[in-house]
Amino acid sequence: MIRGSIEHVTNDVIQGWIYSEDGNIRERTLLAFRGDSCVGAGRVNMFRADLADAGMGDGHLGFTFAISVPPQDLGSVVVKLEGSDAVLLQRSAVVTGTGSASRDLGRTEVRERLASLKWALKHGRISQGDFDFLRILWSTGVYERGLVRRNSADDGAVMEKPLGVATQLL
Structure with a gap:
């Protein structure tokens, strides 16, 4: 580090x-x-x-x-x-993008993007994890990825390793 x-x-x-x-x-x-x-x-x-x-x-x-x-x-x-x-960075630095300020996605644009995502998921172009990530990100602007997931085989919970989850996200 x-x-x-x-x-x-x-x-x-x-x-x-x-x-x-x-x-x-x-x-x-x-x-x-x-x-x-x-x-x-x-x-x-x-x-x-x-x-x-x-x-x-x-x-x-x-x-x-x-x-x-x-x-x-x-x-x-x-x-x-x-x-x-x-x-x-300098102590008082504020990280921003270059160019104009970012804009919020309008309701119509979010719906169009979600429809495209659903199509891509249905036709195997993206994984369920990618679908969930983009759907939540576009809808709320943030995404929280938990480390506990349900195991569909026995309805139990599985704790994922943080390094593995981070690797998948990146």
């Missing part, structure tokens, strides 16, 4: 720390992004006594490097460890 923090951002510098439980983080390259644009790069190489005292590796987890960002875009800067999908 990767943890860290972006502690200071200006239009020309970014500072913070990053930690990996495998301990293989020192001298790794970090990339700063604003949207899809890379706005700077640097290395994890600064000693941080506070992190060493907290038992986080040898304490060489800090970073400071130059970036180039207009002042109005400072809040959208994130840091990624090169070769990783992990992202460090």
